[in-house]
Amino acid sequence: MKLLKANTGAIDMHTVFRDFCEVSAIALRNRIDPQGRQEREDEYERTKARYDEAQVGRFAEALAVVAMELSSEPRDVLGEVYMQLEIASKDLGQFYTPYSVCQLMASMQVADAATLLKERPYLTVYEPACGAGAMVIAVSQALAAQGIDYREQMHVTADDISPTAVHQSYIQFELLGIPALVNRRNSLTLEHFDTWPTAAHVLGGWHYRLGSDGGEKRSA
DSSP: OHHHHHOOSSOHHHHOOOOOHHHHHHHHHHTTTTTTHHHHHHHHHHHHSSSSSHHHHHHHHHHHHHHHHHHSSSSSSHHHHHTTOOOOOOOGGGOOOOHHHHHHHHHHTTHHHHHHTTTTSSSEEEEESTSHHOOOOOOOOHHHHTTTTHHHHHEEEEESSHHHHHHHHHHHHHHOOOOEEEEEOEEEEEEOOOOOOOHHHHHTHHHHOOOOOOOOOEEO
16 A cells, blocks of 8 residues: 555546556566457557556566565455555446455355265356455365365456456466456346456366356355
8 A cells, every 4th residue: 555655636536546566467478368358458558658667567566565565464454455545436336245244244255165076076156246366366265274275176267347447357267277267247137348367267178168167156
């Protein structure tokens, strides 16, 4: 929060957070996804041009801090930051679910995971309004607590209409190694804008696994 606040001044906090999430998500995605890479790189440079060298350095440092936090205590780090910065839009219904509530819901949702995995190779999770990805993260950790490797035995499809929410989820799923497709999509009208595949999805061959296996969809 201190690093992001230090980048405000001429630019408001909401824009700083949005830009941080965008450039971070692009940097992570462009390591592994060649499709559309140049277009994303151009957008990265346009966003980056609004900031001086020190500010860009703070963005990189902030991403490193998020990575360390997720490694030491997996949870909805970016959702916490977003709400604590008090930049959520109440008009857009942006009320992020507390992670403790997500943990309770997740433990109930996947309580029978071990039994289900005796009948199928993996579980699929669908989150129609993912926000920063708190519910998906909680499900992954609920599985891990049962000794289940979510990197191999869970696949996620997560939707949100907000580009910033898509970027938040993508960053956190990517850093946690969650196989996922994060869609910028209206879950009600099904209007689709873009799909962000995590490295775990690409490198894990999930495009082929999803096409050949009959995973059970568990809605988070």
